[in-house]
Amino acid sequence: MTQTNNNMTVNPDLAMERAKCNFNVLEVTHIFDGGERNTLQRKKIEDVALNSGASKDALGEEHMSPKEKYENAVRKSCIYATMMKNELAELSGLESFGVSSPVIRRTADAFFKEVSPFLLHLGMFVPTIMGQCTPEQQSYWLPRALDMQIIGTYAQTELGHGTFIRGLETTATYDPETEEFVLHSPTLSSYKWWAGGLGKTVNYCIVVAQLYTKGECHGTHPFIVQIRDEDTHVPLPGIKVGEIGPKMGFNTADNGFLGFDHYRIPREHMLMKNAQVLKDGTYVKVARHGKLTYGTMVFVRVVLVNEVAFNLAKASTIAVRYSAIRRQSKPKPDEVEPQILDYVTQQHKLFIAIATAHALQLCSTWLWESFSAVLAQMKGGNTDTLPEFHALSSCLKAISTSDSAHLIEQCRHACGGHGYMISSGIPNLYNFVSATRTYEGDYTVLLLQTARFLVKAYEQAEAKKPLTPTVSYLAHAFSGSRATWDNSPDGIIRSFQALAAGKTAVCVTNMRKRMRAGLSQVDAWEMSTIQLVAAAEAHCRAVIADTYRKEIVRLTANSSPNVKVVMDQLTTLYLYYWALERTGDLLMFTSVSQKDLVDLQIAYEELLLKIRPNAVGLVDAFDLRDELLHSTLGSYDGRVYERLMEEALKSPMNKEPVSDAYSKYLRPMMKGKL
Ligand SMILES: CCCCCCCCCC/C=C\CCCCCC(=O)SCCNC(=O)CCNC(=O)[C@H](O)C(C)(C)COP(=O)(O)OP(=O)(O)OC[C@H]1O[C@@H](n2cnc3c(N)ncnc32)[C@H](O)[C@@H]1OP(=O)(O)O
Numbered sequence: 001m002t003q004t005n006n007n008m009t010v011n012p013d014l015a016m017e018r019a020k021c022n023f024n025v026l027e028v029t030h031i032f033d034g035g036e037r038n039t040l041q042r043k044k045i046e047d048v049a050l051n052s053g054a055s056k057d058a059l060g061e062e063h064m065s066p067k068e069k070y071e072n073a074v075r076k077s078c079i080y081a082t083m084m085k086n087e088l089a090e091l092s093g094l095e096s097f098g099v100s101s102p103v104i105r106r107t108a109d110a111f112f113k114e115v116s117p118f119l120l121h122l123g124m125f126v127p128t129i130m131g132q133c134t135p136e137q138q139s140y141w142l143p144r145a146l147d148m149q150i151i152g153t154y155a156q157t158e159l160g161h162g163t164f165i166r167g168l169e170t171t172a173t174y175d176p177e178t179e180e181f182v183l184h185s186p187t188l189s190s191y192k193w194w195a196g197g198l199g200k201t202v203n204y205c206i207v208v209a210q211l212y213t214k215g216e217c218h219g220t221h222p223f224i225v226q227i228r229d230e231d232t233h234v235p236l237p238g239i240k241v242g243e244i245g246p247k248m249g250f251n252t253a254d255n256g257f258l259g260f261d262h263y264r265i266p267r268e269h270m271l272m273k274n275a276q277v278l279k280d281g282t283y284v285k286v287a288r289h290g291k292l293t294y295g296t297m298v299f300v301r302v303v304l305v306n307e308v309a310f311n312l313a314k315a316s317t318i319a320v321r322y323s324a325i326r327r328q329s330k331p332k333p334d335e336v337e338p339q340i341l342d343y344v345t346q347q348h349k350l351f352i353a354i355a356t357a358h359a360l361q362l363c364s365t366w367l368w369e370s371f372s373a374v375l376a377q378m379k380g381g382n383t384d385t386l387p388e389f390h391a392l393s394s395c396l397k398a399i400s401t402s403d404s405a406h407l408i409e410q411c412r413h414a415c416g417g418h419g420y421m422i423s424s425g426i427p428n429l430y431n432f433v434s435a436t437r438t439y440e441g442d443y444t445v446l447l448l449q450t451a452r453f454l455v456k457a458y459e460q461a462e463a464k465k466p467l468t469p470t471v472s473y474l475a476h477a478f479s480g481s482r483a484t485w486d487n488s489p490d491g492i493i494r495s496f497q498a499l500a501a502g503k504t505a506v507c508v509t510n511m512r513k514r515m516r517a518g519l520s521q522v523d524a525w526e527m528s529t530i531q532l533v534a535a536a537e538a539h540c541r542a543v544i545a546d547t548y549r550k551e552i553v554r555l556t557a558n559s560s561p562n563v564k565v566v567m568d569q570l571t572t573l574y575l576y577y578w579a580l581e582r583t584g585d586l587l588m589f590t591s592v593s594q595k596d597l598v599d600l601q602i603a604y605e606e607l608l609l610k611i612r613p614n615a616v617g618l619v620d621a622f623d624l625r626d627e628l629l630h631s632t633l634g635s636y637d638g639r640v641y642e643r644l645m646e647e648a649l650k651s652p653m654n655k656e657p658v659s660d661a662y663s664k665y666l667r668p669m670m671k672g673k674l
């Protein structure tokens with residue numbers, strides 16, 4: 001039976017959940033939007049972009065051929081880009097194209113079940129122009145890129161190398177005679193591979209290549225390169241470009257390959273903010289830090305934390321709403337089948353997903369603010385805070401993407417068989433987010449970057465030298481006793497820090513032992529990398545827990561009592577969950593006892609029950625319109641079975657009563673005539 005609510009027919013179980021929610025949902029929405037004003041502005045943007053129906057497809061994307069899917073994605077990208085230039089730019093308060101605006105990103109998702117072929121233009125091409133060009137170069141390229149007169153991508157990865165940037169093989173050799181660079185792909189493995197939009201969409205790209213001048217190699221540098229004619233879009237002579245083929249996801253992103261045959265570009269097309277080649281071929285290093293050319297990657301790592309938090313919020317909204325309408329099994333024979341959300345194991349699967357979406361959302365805002373501060377310092381020529389920020393953004397990118405992918409998959413498990421339907425929305429979310437764990441720096445590789453920093457910080461702490469803020473807890477690593485366990489939120493966070501410090505200490509001790517036994521520093525490091533990754537992970541969990549807790553306390557200081565309670569419950573749940581996931585480590589590095597852990601498990605289970613009545617309210621507070629969810633299971637009205645059937649009937653397989661395959665294959669086989 002269904003019930004009508006605000007002119008909408010709502011599933012009665014969902015209506016009941018909403019009636020029993022005991023906190024003000026809108027207040028929580030405001031917290032995560034960064035204030036009521038932002039919520040109103042976001043809603044206005046969503047109304048303008050989505051009310052016209054321009055984001056909808058006549059036929060579901062999933063029923064289209066790869067070519068149709070791509071063309072449809074380009075069609076909608078063009079509609080959305082035009083909206084951004086006109087209606088949305090002004091509304092979003094952005095002077096120009098909303099390169100990093102989370103609201104613009106969020107709204108764009110309504111247009112694409114997978115991704116836009118323009119993602120790399122906005123996500124990396126434009127940011128690279130902004131971050132790596134001189135002011136003169138910027139004034140030439142940026143207006144054209146922002147106005148979409150040219151469309152670009154970021155071509156760094158090659159067939160042979162993605163992680164090891166210094167190993168890239170594409171060459172850019174300066175020719176002082178003509179004042180040009182000659183781009184060349186000397187081997188098959190030097191072909192650029194993966195860049196989004198490269199296959200068919202873009203006419204320009206940032207190419208990262210080994211710079212040679214006066215016979216000397218100066219390492220990798222970025223160049224802006226035209227690859228297709230601005231009018232006909234035909235690839236230019238000397239360019240070999242195409243699409244790389246079907247992938248697990250990203251199938252509307254036309255990821256491409258690119259090779260150069262002695263292809264010439266003007267000298268001015270090297271992006272010269274950090275290093276220059278003068279007309280006579282003299283190489284001049286401008287930047288004070290050797291890794292500033294990696295700046296766009298750092299930017300995207302920061303953006304990705306927000307991106308995956310948003311996608312996890314979508315998956316948890318779908319799975320929690322579905323769990324409220326789905327009834328299954330009969331544990332008490334005299335009662336009706338319970339909503340699956342009443343099962344404690346289901347709550348264990350889902351509430352951590354909500355809490356993690358909150359934790360990552362708040363960490364992403366905090367990370368963005370830290371990034372802005374680092375950029376401001378670097379403008380003044382000070383790069384002192386960059387190593388700590390690189391370590392921080394690396395581990396947050398690694399852990400946020402990995403946790404989100406895992407929890408989105410857990411949301412799918414929580415939806416049983418129906419979660420496996422493309423129309424549930426969850427498979428597309430998983431396919432998108434699982435790629436974020438790999439691109440922009442693989443999980444292991446980035447955690448090892450953080451571990452490098454941790455080991456150095458540990459050595460500084462050992463020498464009683466000052467420590468930077470995110471690792472200041474390492475100063476307590478030398479007390480000689482195990483950290484005292486205490487199950488208050490602050491106590492648990494201190495334990496997480498003790499755990500990170502303890503794991504780092506073990507790594508340092510083992511590496512020193514191995515070196516004393518005759519191993520080189522490189523080999524001793526390599527042999528310790530399993531533990532180094534674990535130390536970096538522990539450090540990151542301590543940072544996330546600390547930031548989440550502090551931010552929630554700060555942001556709810558003036559909230560109504562029930563909002564304070566439910567937000568406190570969720571942060572506590574997050575801390576308990578991770579403490580219980582790491583009991584072995586806690587036993588190694590803190591004074592926690594077996595009894596403490598048994599008590600903590602019981603406290604965790606009781607907390608799940610306290611959160612249970614507010615579960616639907618909590619996901620409603622993400623305020624995700626149906627157009628953003630793309631889900632038969634997660635829509636606001638909970639008409640799950642009706643939507644599943646409606647979607648099934650749209651399948652082209654249902655257009656004819658008998659499939660052609662019957663007369664072609666089945667019938668002959670069954671009649672013994674094949
Ligand atoms: C509608 C609106 C849209 C808005 C846009 C929204 C965006 C949405 C989000 C999605 C956006 C885009 C989609 C993205 C698609 C994917 C794109 C890509 O994948 S591009 C390719 C990315 N590639 C990588 O990330 C490669 C990973 N590898 C590396 O980063 C490096 O090779 C390495 C760090 C692993 C190693 O570099 P190397 O030069 O070899 O350095 P060493 O290990 O020797 O370390 C030396 C030293 O340098 C320090 N270091 C390294 N990197 C940095 C850095 N970035 N900043 C500062 N310092 C750095 C390192 O710590 C070492 O320091 P020591 O002091 O010596 O320890």
Ligand SMILES: Cc1cc2nc3c(=O)[nH]c(=O)nc-3n(C[C@H](O)[C@H](O)[C@H](O)COP(=O)(O)OP(=O)(O)OC[C@H]3O[C@@H](n4cnc5c(N)ncnc54)[C@H](O)[C@@H]3O)c2cc1C
Binds near residue numbers: 120154156160161435
């Ligand atoms: C959907 C998608 C979109 C992409 N878009 C772009 C794009 O637009 N532009 C672009 O330039 N690139 C893009 N990429 C490429 C991406 O950046 C790389 O795939 C990524 O950086 C990983 O590098 P790799 O593929 O070389 O992996 P590899 O480095 O070969 O990794 C393979 C395995 O080896 C391990 N490994 C590698 N090095 C080490 C080490 N030093 N220590 C320990 N373990 C190690 C890794 O952990 C991993 O398990 C994209 C990739 C995907 C999947």
